[in-house]
Amino acid sequence: MIDLADAATASPAKRIAPHRSRISRPLEVLIRSVGPVLLALIAGGILLLALGRNPISFYGDIYSGGILQSAWQDSVMRTAPLLLIASGLILIFRANIWNLGYDGQFLLAATVIAGIGPGLDLRLPTWLTLIVLFVVAAVVGGLWTLIPALLKARYGVNEIITTLMMSFIGISLANVLIKGPFQDFSRNTPQTPTLPLNAMLPSIPGTGTPNVPGTGVHIGILIALAVTLAVHYVLTRTSFGLKLQVLGANQRTAAHVGLNVPRLIITAFLLSGALVGLAAAVEILGIWGYVRADWNPAFGDAVIPFVFLARLNALAVIPFVAFYAVLSIGGDYATQNAGLPVDFLLVLVGLILLFMTITEYVGRRRDLGASYLTDGLREAVGRKQDV
């Protein structure tokens, strides 16, 4: 309606000014990233007070339960699967696709490798077993995205619903497997057989007691960091990364400039699911060694706000995820002390998301920098053809 654009060409002096921030960049970054978290913690504290708990001791417990003594090691190990899932989400969110099926992808991958792991371990050397199981986990995670991927690529079916539905189906399917073919009947509660400690991920040398397996920090964190760095590189420096970005900005533009949109969509889904599968591998092969029925750590839900806070940048997400790892490990301890269910952390996560959107709004109004979301991610559902 208002075609100002050409007034600019007519007279150079009246050109539209380039975007400029009103405050310095470091401060801008700080406010945008840390602000929502702080606000959420404060709001959480108020909720604690309302429930008759002491917020100071609660947060203090988080600190001691998450960092002090050897707790920091647990936090480091918790970071590994969170980071891998975060990478998987960053990759696909950049392409403007909502993969919300991470729970199902995670649990299925975990169950399958927990189920076949012990058998493989008997036949193959440990190092080979581990590699095979990692590959299997990635494949299972990726395959579980295939149906939503195909539906979206070929028919434009909205992926929010399909990935959510597949998640519920996946969770139930995992239970069926655990209570069925993968069950270890020597136990009281349904679960898969346990991998022996020496068949699991080795520890980083220097951590834990030497020659005692199962102590120290397992190498999962190294794997996670390496993969995250690789994902970051691919997303920012390769042609594939740019293709995802173009797809994420506008699907029509992507088709117009010659990209194979259906293939990109499917590839993005498969990679995203594979990364979630890797997260499952790291968690099962690093910490648990088995999967019991009705278990769902819901890592994906927890990681989403940080993926956005980091503005879909895989490097930037690392400190955020590390922070949440401490929060969740410490939170296990703190909520127990306070007599609250561990689901209280979900409240904090939800609050962080809410405050993040508010900070974005304030930031936009006061010129604090560009938005958290890509242009296209906002409009994922607004297209006419989608279901």
Next chain:
Amino acid sequence: MSQNPASTSQPAAADVPAVELIGITKRFPGVVANDDVSLAVRHGEVHCLLGENGAGKSTLMSILSGMLSPDAGRIRIDGREVRIDAPQRALELGIGMVYQHSMLIPALTVLENLMLGESRGLRLPIEEARRRFEELSATLGVQIEPRTVTADLALGQQQQVEIIKALWRGSRVLILDEPTSMLTPQGVADLQKVLVRLKESGVACIFITHKLHEALAIGDRVSILKQGRVAGTIDEQTMHTRSHHELQSMIVRMMFGDEARAVSGVAELEDETVGHRARHVPDAPPLLELDGVSARGEGHGTGIHGISLAIRPGEIVGIAGVDGNGQRELADAIAGQIGLTGGEIRFEGRAINRLSVAARQALGIRYITDDRLGEGIVPSLSVALNLVLKQIGREPFWRRGQIQMGAINRGARELVGRFDVRTPGVGARIGTLSGGNIQKVLLARDLASEPRVVIFHKPTQGLDIKTTRWVRQLIRTQAEAGVSTLVISTDLDEILELCDRVGVLFRGRLAGIVENGPDAARRIGELMIGGQAA
């Protein structure tokens, strides 16, 4: 209750203008869209607001209709000073607006669109609305079935509904923003008749256009807007006494001052000084052939059926027709963005039906889209990246998958220089550039790398005069170099200026192909409304 404009019994005091804008100023970041604009419109007159794209006409009317508020200035309606802070207020004051981009809802019926926002209370007053519709239809000489779904109406009819909607509450002021851009010549004539009847019933009409000949033909008075300011007004006296040619020169001088010689701008003058020169197109086998091509349209689109066309190297073929008759599908089909349901497309004699968009680009088939922002560029990426967007992954911009920013930037700087793109730098976000410069980027991207066949879809839409001439010259130059060119445009003047032959799309079919010549405009006009080529 609302008043029928045809039965008005009280003309306002003869000298008090229906609408007065006094010192209106409106600023946007980096631009002053309206700069101390003053304007008066009388009852029963058609006042044309003439200016090029970007002169500030639409902004001014958005202020009058309540969509925007001015930073400074006053508005008087029938002598009373008013503040119009919302569309609702404008409606209450009797100001009706027909927007350039339709404000009707395609999925709703005509009657539903008309009832929208018109009554309070729970139930929809269907009977009353039907009666009012019949009243207004009779006044304006319009014939439409009110229960039709709006999307099913022809564009000219949709516009008639918009006018009825604007007059629904007995508006005394009607603003029409570029109403003829989507109409056939017949549709324009019909609109003129409607306007005459409105004038007779005392309605004050403001007619916004960038076409000089329209302003002179339709307006009782003409005000010229240039870069946000009123450059001058031509009153009725002058309109009646001076010749057409004199009036044109006056207006051009007002619009361009002494640059008139250098710029020689508005459409008519082009025809007189440049015009269409018959070109010699070498007699070679066609580079691009369409043979009975059919494709499905998306959503409400018409699709195309049985299109057959051949373009020789160096030839410029035009596709005229009212928007929505299959232009987009035709372009998409040739580019490879949609698949065919029938027929064959051949390049250098070989069928390319099955080739992807990227493969066709590699052959040299290029498509400059009309939807610059929604399809052509990624606004959040830099100019440099947008320039290589159709070559992602290829050397020298990518090596083994890894991006080579140095090569990309170098290439970009060269193109920016060659195509005269005004940008703070190749790293600037392309979304901040003006429409004209974005178009130049699109052109640079596709034309710099050995095109063989180029499809231009509305290449100069929304561009100012200088850039428009530049783009048209570029099209000619490319054609001289042997490129098979297809120009799809709703601007008949542009088609006539550039093209050797013109095909007319009507309801998805090629109604006919006309050789360009002195008679072409009339024959094309006939084909556009479904008549046979004489």
Next chain:
Amino acid sequence: MNELLQSAVLTALLSGGLAAAIPLMFVGLGEQIAERAGVLNIGIEGMMLFGAYWGFVAAYYGNSIWLGFLAGMAGGAALSLIMVLLCIRLGLDQIVVGIAITVASEGVTSVLYYAQLGSTRPRLGAAPTIAIPLLSSIPILGSSVFTQPLAVYLGIVLVMVLGWVFRSTNIGLNIHAAGEKPAALDAAGVSVVATRSWSELAAGALFGLGGAYLSVVTAGVFVRFMTHGEGYIGLVLAMLARGRPVWVLIGAVLFGLSLALQDTLQLARVTIPSDLIFMLPYVVVMLTLVIFARRSYLPPALALPYVRGQR
């Protein structure tokens, strides 16, 4: 197989199916209103759960299912107020805020239940039903379909009323316009923000009502995360119903039957792992989406915030 056809089993399937369908129906109708106006509620799951919790608490302490329904509606509307303020008024992203609402609601309801009723875990008695004279004497159908709590009959009336509202009222037309082309509604002088806000609040109330019905009538108990994806099923219902409330009802019955299948199969002593049956409604949703993908219709302005003066 004989067992399956026994009237007792069929009756159980129908009553159970209807009991499961009603929450879906309320939730689907709510989303239909919101979606028609252009608002997408990914937070539907959280709002339903919130209503389920407060509905249960009110019904338990107040000893009245109607108090429970009211509390549920209030709870759902309260959360939808967040959508109104952040998304409709401020134009923030509807999907992100929706995820936030669901996650936060899951956490809050779990914590509150644990703190409040975790030790006692009370159950509510069966809700009083009304038997429609004559019709309730029909074998099988009579005791299941035609003997239902009052709320069900009111719900069916709601379906018809909503259809009338969409077709023949000003507010219905405004809602339609807000979802199709908000700029046109604005130009016609009607507030897009107000229209969407009221639609969203009504939707939130219905989400809460659906949740309350789930906890108070269908289940008689509150369990953490008890909605378990039913909110999203409601979302699918609204998407497939193409603006006709009657289709929401039909779809709700279909999915409700698949939800009730688990208990019914157990009753019929058919041995299939319960988890497989648990999957069934979601598989049905997937199949429905695959088959009917083309036939759904989403308003063009869905999930896009409206700002005047911008294109």
